[in-house]
Every structure is written in structure tokens, then in C-alpha cells.
Amino acid sequence: MAKLSILVEFWEFMRERKKFWLAPIIFFLVLLGALIILTQGSALAPFIYTLF
Helix, strand or coil, X not given: CHHHHHHHHHHHHHHXXXXXXHHHHHXXXXXXXXXXXXXXXXXXXXXXXXXX
């Protein structure tokens, strides 16, 4: 439940201060982090390195 409260608090922060431009940045960082964690040590690693 604590993880959900962090998301609610972040949404309230963005809504109150009109900082909706933060949402795509956070989404991209979470997606990139998940990609790195899921492909760690896999056969896809060489292909991911070519993206950067």
C-alpha cells in the first residue's frame, strides 16, 4: 500500500504545481530501468547496447 501512496502523492504534486511534463520523463526512466533489469545477463544484451 505504501508504493501506491507514493504514486498518489506524485500525481498530486504534478497536478497542484502544473508539472505534467515530468510524467513522460518518469515513465521513460521506469521503462528503461525495467528493460535493464529484465535483460541483465540475457542473450538480448548485445542488441540493447547498440541502442546506446
